[in-house]
Amino acid sequence: MSSPNNLQLDILGEMGSIHVRKPHNSRALAQILWQTARDR
Structure with missing residues (x-):
């Protein structure tokens, strides 16, 4: 189980990589x- 900070960094990193590949999906x-x- 990762800490909230690590989870947030993972989400931001995934958002960044998706944004590079598919900018129109980032929003x-x-x-x-x-x-x-x-909701958590």
């Missing part, structure tokens, strides 16, 4: 991740 992905984090 939708960010919204999904934000909602997921808020």
